[in-house]
Amino acid sequence: MNWGIIGHEWAVEYLQRSITGGRTAHAYLITGPAGIGKALLALRMAQVFNCEQQGDAPCLQCRACRRIASGNHPDVRLAGMETQAAGVKASDAARQKDLKIDTVRAWQRDIALKPYEGRCRVFILHDAERLNEEASNAMLKTLEEPPPFAMLILVANNTNLLATIVSRCQVIRLRPLPRDHVAQALIAHAGVEPERAALLAAWSNGRIGWALHAATSPDEILTRQEQLDTLLALHTQPHSSSFRWAEDRSKEYRGGEQTLVLEWLDLWQSWWRDLLLIAAGCPDGITHIDRREDLEREARRYKLQEIYRFVVRLDEAARRLRENVNPQLALENLLLHLPRRTG
């Protein structure tokens, strides 16, 4: 059912209709936030186009389907930041910020070949939003003249790609699943108890892949709670100690751990967004449902306008970090603008 995918039924139906109608594209772009299920959909597409049953759904049982699932099919290739980092020193790999032309060229050589044993050579490129200019232009050439047996599946966390690349792809935008849908799936497929399922679903923002991963990673959940406590302590600490937090994060950032630092900001923003929802009288959509009482108490301590401004500031800080401003300045600037509690 649904290609063994939880949610995103419309995307599966759309692809099935294209297959039965003989209208499949040479290139697809799957977008959506991290952990929403893009990689799984890309894998299922590679399977359906090579499945021995040749139906409009991958059987998931035949040799081709199984080999693709285990990453051992000669006609299905994967590339992305992770494959680019393979064979490079870990510290250098962490510093890589974009997908380079060599990564694109390596599989472009491959793409013109006939399939070895499947019907279609499928190239899945993860992190496509990180293609640098040179690599994008190389990619564009392949998209303009796609080899007859090849299918390109670009996977990206956002649509910040060359417009000419996007326009040559069939775009599939995966959207967050409803919160109760995620909770039900956690109960049904991962055996999570209802209360915990509700919490993970709230935290997931509709990203089913993230929720399933979190359900089996108790350490990660613990870390997340500790991080939130650290962030909340910043609200009352003197600048001398909160600036130490900014310094630590900025060291991480410079050391190549950009994603980790951006996740701190994401988590912080989820807290302030919750305060905003409560202050605005819409408490149903909050993320931190396990800390509702704290949130309600805190929300009374700030003016609505100030909460809103800080949510925007957090957004700006994340954007500036991505644009490579001095991370310490960006974070200290945030701390200096933390709203003051009234009462």
Ligand SMILES: [Zn+2]
């Ligand atoms: Zn199959």
